[in-house]
Amino acid sequence: MSLAEFDEIKYDHSTKRLDTPSSYLLKKARKNPNGLDELRQSMKSATIYVGNLSFYTSEEQIYELFSKCGTIKRIVMGLDRFKFTPCGFCFIIYNKPEEALNAVKYLSDTKLDDRNITIDIDPGFEDGRQFGRGKSGGQVSDELRFEYDASRGGFAVPFAERVGSGSSNGGSGYGGHRHSRHHGHFGGRRGRNDYVRPPDAMGSFRPPEQQDEQDDDNYVPQ
Secondary structure: OOOHHHOOOOOOOOOOOOOOHHHHHHHHHHHHOOOHHHHHHHHHEEEEEOOOOOOOOOOHHHHHHHHHOOOOOEEEEEEEOOOOEEEEEEEEEEHHHHHHHHHHHHHHEEEEEOEEEEEEEEOOOOOOOOOOOOOOOOOOHOOOOOOHHHHHOEOOHHHHHHHHHHHHOEEEEOOEOOOHHHOOOOOOOOOOHHOOOOOOOOOOOOOOOHEEEHHHOOOOOO
């Protein structure tokens, strides 16, 4: 599908237009048979999408910033679909499409709560879009993040998966990658019965049989 009217370079301007769809929307439109119509609708819509928000940014803060570009009719906060808590995005519905485009032009990449927010045109809000689409209930982008982000819930990936701890079925590391027990030692294979226990907390090694016997010897009746 051709998006020439949005991809065309305008040589009558000295710089790139600011009120155009983002590269994400263009990529999404190419995969959708109705993508071109949705882009045209977005350019005439009074709704914008705001992303990369802090989980702790309030609706009042958003209103104070975005009301500088026009009259706001409604703000829809993005919510975790399981916890119903803010998860880092929102929809802002202006009174006029021109006001929405002004917000895209003048407020994109603005810092709010020490975060550079992203703003994009939107074809219009529909009920249900306010919930995150990730498996955990939040945004998919947070589930793909490994670094710590205090303003977006800390670590998105569970600790056990980040450090690569093993599981009972031989899994180890993030994504459930499995390692065969035969590959754990170089130069030879070890079976299940050849497992050697590591030293205890004091650094001394005791086989399981000796440990049980010693525990019985040290038993003092009450």
